Amino acid sequence: MKKITRLLFLAGAFMFTAFSMAQTVVTGTVMDAEMAAPLPGANIVEKGTTNGVSSNFDGEFSIITQSTEGEIVISFVGYTKVVVKFSGSTSLGNITLTPDNTLEEVVIIGSGVIDLAEDRKTPVAVSTITANQIREKAGNSDLPEVLKQTPSVQSVQAGGFGDGQMFLRGFDQTNTAFLLNGQPINGMEDGKMYWSNWSGVLDVANAVQVQRGLGASKLAISSVGGTVNIVTKTIDRRExxxxxxxxxxxxxxxxxxxxxxxxxxxxxxxxxxxxxxxxxxxxxxxxxxxxxxxxxxxxxxxxxxxxxxxxxxxxxxxxxxxxxxxxxxxxxxxxxxxxxxxxxxxxxxxxxxxxxxxxxxxxxxxxxxxxxxxxxxxxxxxxxxxxxxxxxxxxxxxxxxxxxxxxxxxxxxxxxxxxxxxxxxxxxxxxxxxxxxxxxxxxxxxxxxxxxxxxxxxxxxxxxxxxxxxxxxxxxxxxxxxxxxxxxxxxxxxxxxxxxxxxxxxxxxxxxxxxxxxxxxxxxxxxxxxxxxxxxxxxxxxxxxxxxxxxxxxxxxxxxxxxxxxxxxxxxxxxxxxxxxxxxxxxxxxxxxxxxxxxxxxxxxxxxxxxxxxxxxxxxxxxxxxxxxxxxxxxxxxxxxxxxxxxxxxxxxxxxxxxxxxxxxxxxxxxxxxxxxxxxxxxxxxxxxxxxxxxxxxxxxxxxxxxxxxxxxxxxxxxxxxxxxxxxxxxxxxxxxxxxxxxxxxxxxxxxxxxxxxxxxxxxxxxxxxxxxxxxxxxxxxxxxxxxxxxxxxxxxxxxxxxxxxxxxxxxxxxxxxxxxxxxxxxxxxxxxxxxxxxxxxxxxxxxxxxxxx
The missing domain is CATH 2.40.170.20 (TonB-dependent receptor, beta-barrel domain)
Structure with a gap:
């Protein structure tokens, strides 16, 4: 009996040792490039599998991989994904994520009615201005001034605060559709836009997408020149x-x-x-x-x-x-x-x-x-x-x-x-x-x-x-x-x-x-x-x-x-x-x-x-x-x-x-x-x-x-x-x-x-x-x-x-x-x-x- 017990013990130890040798542990710290600070809640997934973990409050993670060699995908809402190769147990050090230049995954609530170009595989003529660009460029100006670095857009500032006008492909803003989180906001009577009524929209904007021409919107809106989709904050992941x-x-x-x-x-x-x-x-x-x-x-x-x-x-x-x-x-x-x-x-x-x-x-x-x-x-x-x-x-x-x-x-x-x-x-x-x-x-x-x-x-x-x-x-x-x-x-x-x-x-x-x-x-x-x-x-x-x-x-x-x-x-x-x-x-x-x-x-x-x-x-x-x-x-x-x-x-x-x-x-x-x-x-x-x-x-x-x-x-x-x-x-x-x-x-x-x-x-x-x-x-x-x-x-x-x-x-x-x-x-x-x-x-x-x- 003792021999059988000893044999089973040795076999178990051998199997445990073999399993431990096959395990690969990959660690690292996810950092926010914009804030130069740890990014908690980031997703870390072994590529090609459903094996994944999240980074802790200090941005740190540890994942036991299913293979000894492969790739780790690090992602976070509103940031560009990063793919890093690994071989054996290793520390990847600091992995920096930068804000995404598109609207992908930025909108959390009401996304189904916000017609964004990224949501459709068939493209349209589009330009996207991200929250960081808006924050830097807006200053004391209205939205048309922020958009003037996009093709076929011209901003006319006019005289007083909020009196500016925007033209898109030669059409004034009564003939350009403006949407706030998918909600039409052009005047119902005449299609006009008064930017003085929307002076705070840039403070809460996650991004603005200019869709020139036909655009991605499914609504029968008053669009001739194109569609401007303003996407505001909804739910922030972090305090x-x-x-x-x-x-x-x-x-x-x-x-x-x-x-x-x-x-x-x-x-x-x-x-x-x-x-x-x-x-x-x-x-x-x-x-x-x-x-x-x-x-x-x-x-x-x-x-x-x-x-x-x-x-x-x-x-x-x-x-x-x-x-x-x-x-x-x-x-x-x-x-x-x-x-x-x-x-x-x-x-x-x-x-x-x-x-x-x-x-x-x-x-x-x-x-x-x-x-x-x-x-x-x-x-x-x-x-x-x-x-x-x-x-x-x-x-x-x-x-x-x-x-x-x-x-x-x-x-x-x-x-x-x-x-x-x-x-x-x-x-x-x-x-x-x-x-x-x-x-x-x-x-x-x-x-x-x-x-x-x-x-x-x-x-x-x-x-x-x-x-x-x-x-x-x-x-x-x-x-x-x-x-x-x-x-x-x-x-x-x-x-x-x-x-x-x-x-x-x-x-x-x-x-x-x-x-x-x-x-x-x-x-x-x-x-x-x-x-x-x-x-x-x-x-x-x-x-x-x-x-x-x-x-x-x-x-x-x-x-x-x-x-x-x-x-x-x-x-x-x-x-x-x-x-x-x-x-x-x-x-x-x-x-x-x-x-x-x-x-x-x-x-x-x-x-x-x-x-x-x-x-x-x-x-x-x-x-x-x-x-x-x-x-x-x-x-x-x-x-x-x-x-x-x-x-x-x-x-x-x-x-x-x-x-x-x-x-x-x-x-x-x-x-x-x-x-x-x-x-x-x-x-x-x-x-x-x-x-x-x-x-x-x-x-x-x-x-x-x-x-x-x-x-x-x-x-x-x-x-x-x-x-x-x-x-x-x-x-x-x-x-x-x-x-x-x-x-x-x-x-x-x-x-x-x-x-x-x-x-x-x-x-x-x-x-x-x-x-x-x-x-x-x-x-x-x-x-x-x-x-x-x-x-x-x-x-x-x-x-x-x-x-x-x-x-x-x-x-x-x-x-x-x-x-x-x-x-x-x-x-x-x-x-x-x-x-x-x-x-x-x-x-x-x-x-x-x-x-x-x-």
Whole structure:
């Protein structure tokens, strides 16, 4: 018996020894390249197996591998994966992960309704700006300025805070779709974007993706030029936050604080950001002030469900810059030596508690507060299907407050508010199913309910001798306005003027309801992928008049209209090798007209145009080539977009004492071009990127001009207007840029960017050709430094300096008008007649910030 026991013991010891000799233990520490600190919670997996572990609080890991030789894959949400070879038991030392330059895995909640290019194997023309780039470049600018380093994008800064405009492939932002976590945010009535309402969005953005042309979105949205997808924070994996202080030119200051609890053991997380800013503005008398708030609550009860509630808003007011002829900016006697800073839309000597700069009162101010809330739910049904839903709502309250001087004596009597309030609720849901290994299918719905409320009232009595204003109404004759609604965005939001008897000029509401369905089928096998998308929607409109009615205070509904719209998109891609891919996409949109051009006189009449305005037709064709090397990547895109059956409406016309509305029908534009985008990293600490966009954008054929009376009846016959060959104005048709960053010491880097704009044309009426504008180029520069603090460098101080338009380039940014160049050279500026209305771009501006990360 003893011999048998001894034999079994020796056999067991031998087997244990053999097993121990076969075991391989690989250790290491995962580090965050940006923070130069340990990265807890990283995933460490033996390649080709399900064998894996996670790094501990100090970033350390130890994994027993199933093979003595192989590869370890280290990954973390929002970071580029690293693959490291091992042979036998070994320590890999520090493995550094850098933030990913794409959006892959950044979005955690609501990802199914956020149409990102990375989510689809068939590519589109796209550029992605990451959180780190936004943080460094945004400064005291709006989103369009951050995007100007991408092909076919031009930012026009305009006059005051938040008044900037963005053009994409020559289309303005009313014809570019903007999405916030998959939620459409263009104005439902007119497609407009007011960046002053979204001044805090860059503080909470994880990334912004610009999809040019057809894009990846499945919604039947108002996209002609492309889609800009803004992806905000939702759930942070780790506890932490930051405090930041920024100062800039013209007395600009901004303070921001953010904190996130990370995800606790029960799956809950909380994040909040609060900020305050104010400044005088680059243009004279364009002061502004505002706040930013963001609150996020997440809950992950298990691996199959994730919910997140987000509330964000940016209450603000800012003074506006008036428009002037180019000659006024150029003549020191007319502009008091202020040049491009000149702004004469203001009043001096006004008696008010809200005077600015020692008695100067702004001629116009934008005052608005628009909180946006959404509830997102991701449900992983099984390993092949999932459902994502976002329920959202926003309540906009505010007005354009214009100083009124009826006696023309320089003394303001009161401030008139042109109020544009709204209640907007919507739902976007998407079901995704991996049908087979090669086929992926999804289907969803998009519902929007919108109520717009528009009226004029008194915002403030400025002259102490005036405490009421006489007005007239179609239902009650003359009456007195005695209430002032205020000019504080918080007051305007919580105490809006709901008394119809205190409104004048116009008072109406509109109900716009939208319901759509969309679907996509994508095929992928080996080197080939292809997709088909389709969307169908109905948009209904009804207008209710309150001012010109037979019964005081009772609304009367006008004509109703329903418009069916749809889009169809298809594309295919072929991967030649790991480094080379080609693709081609095509699409057609039947787009419903905006509400604001359906009615004859939107501020005084419920009458619809007769004949009715037709849907617009957009046809897009694009092809592309992608090159992905180790040190260089490049994207080459070709596009051709036809925008037909476009209608332009002028509801403000007068012929003598009679109202005449104009409708230019059947306008056609063709935009075509080539875009090249190159990313290089010649050295580990040097990045050099560049782009070139060559565009040819023209109006084609002829259009039809119709005139209407105030009841919507056509006056006279159709008039043919020849527009063939006119260049499309507003943005440069040829742009180029180079940007580089160099880290010459650990965590100390400099960067610079050069942008060139050429082939620019004015905007104006279509009865004459647009005007050629002078080209210009701008140089921006920046400096960054990060100081590590605390144990293991988990905390840090981050310094940033931005200088825009380093050399103070003087350039015409926009021109509105068609007056041809004069024979007298003194009446022209670089070939443009100075009688035209225009605006010069900003001179040298700067901002610097210090940020404590914890």
């Amino acid at each position: 932490g936050g930051f405090v930041q202080q920024m100062v800039g030119n013209d007395n600009y200051i901004k303070s921001t604080a953010y904190y996130s609890t990370g995800v606790n053991e029960k799956g809950w997380s909380f994040g909040a950001l609060f900020g305050y800013w104010q400044g005088d503005g680059y243009v004279d008398y364009t002061q502004g002030q505002g706040q930013t708030y963001y609150i996020s609550v997440g809950y992950q009860p298990n691996d199959n469900h994730a919910l997140n509630f987000m509330l964000t808003g940016a209450p603000q007011w800012h003074a506006a810059a008036g428009g002037n002829s180019i000659s006024k900016y150029l003549d020191p006697e007319k502009n008091n030596g202020r040049g491009r800073r000149f702004n004469d839309w203001n009043f001096s000597g006004a008696n008010s508690d809200n005077n600015l700069h020692g008695g100067v009162y702004p001629g116009g101010r934008n005052i608005y507060h628009k909180p946006v809330a959404n509830l997102s739910w991701d449900w992983t049904i099984n390993d092949k299907s999932e459902l994502s839903t976002v329920l959202y709502g926003s309540m906009g309250r505010g007005s354009f407050a214009q100083a009124i001087d009826n006696d023309r004596n320089g003394i303001i009597e009161y401030v008139r508010g042109s109020n544009n309030n709204h209640n907007w609720y919507g739902l976007v849901t998407n079901y995704n199913n991996q049908l087979t290994e090669t086929l992926n299918f999804n289907v969803g719905a998009d519902v929007r309910l919108y109520n717009g409320i528009h009226f004029r009232d008194v915002r403030e009595f400025v002259n102490p001798d005036i405490n009421s204003v006489s007005a007239s109404s179609g239902y009650s004759g003359n009456y007195e306005l005695t209430q002032a609604g205020g000019i504080n965005p918080w007051t305007v939001f919580f105490d809006p003027n709901t008394d119809h008897s205190q409104r004048f000029g116009y008072d109406y509401e509109e109900q716009i309801n939208y319901a759509g369905i969309f679907t996509q089928l994508e095929y992928s096998k080996d080197q080939l992928s292809a997709f088909f998308q389709g969307a169908l929607s109905n948009q209904s409109h009804v207008r209710t008049e309150f001012l010109n009615t037979s019964t005081p205070g009772k609304g009367e509904e006008g004509g109703k209209v329903n418009n069916i719209g749809y889009n169809l998109k298809a594309g295919a891609a072929y991967t030649i090798t790991d480094m080379h891919k080609v693709f081609v996409n095509a699409g057609f949109y039947s787009r419903q007209p905006f509400h604001d051009i359906l009615y004859v006189n939107d501020r005084a009449s419920n009458e619809l145009y007769n004949p009715e305005i037709e849907n617009q037709e957009i046809t897009g064709l694009e092809a592309g080539y992608q090159f992905g090397g180790e040190k260089i990547q490049a994207n080459l895109n070709l596009y051709h977009t036809t925008w037909a059956k476009r209608t332009l409406v002028d509801n403000n016309g007068l012929d003598g004492d009679e109202y005449v509305g104009e409708q230019t029908f059947g306008v056609k534009q063709v935009h075509m071009g080539v875009e090249l985008e190159v990313f290089t990293q010649p050295l580990n600490n040097l990045r050099v990127n560049g782009f070139l966009s060559l565009g040819d954008w023209q109006f084609k054929d002829s259009a039809i001009l119709r005139e209407f009376d105030e009841d919507g009846n056509q006056i006279g016959d159709d008039q043919v207007v020849d527009i063939d060959g006119y260049d499309v104005g507003g943005a440069a048709q040829v742009t180029a840029g180079i940007n580089a960053s160099y880290e010459f010491l650990p965590r100390l880097s400099v960067d610079g960017a050069w942008n060139w704009y050429n082939d620019m044309y004015s905007t104006g009426a279509l009865d004459q050709p647009t005007l050629a504008m002078p080209s210009y180029d701008l140089v921006d520069a920046g400096l960054s430094y990060k100081m590590l603090l605390g144990e293991n460098g988990r905390n840090s101080l981050q310094f940033r300096l931005n200088i825009n338009n380093v050399f103070g380039e003087v350039y015409l940014e926009s021109v509105n008008g068609n007056m041809a160049a004069s024979m007298n050279p003194e009446e022209n500026y670089k070939g443009v007649n100075i009688s035209n209305t225009g605006r010069f771009g900003y001179g040298r501006t700067w901002n610097t910030s210090i940020r404590f990360n914890f």
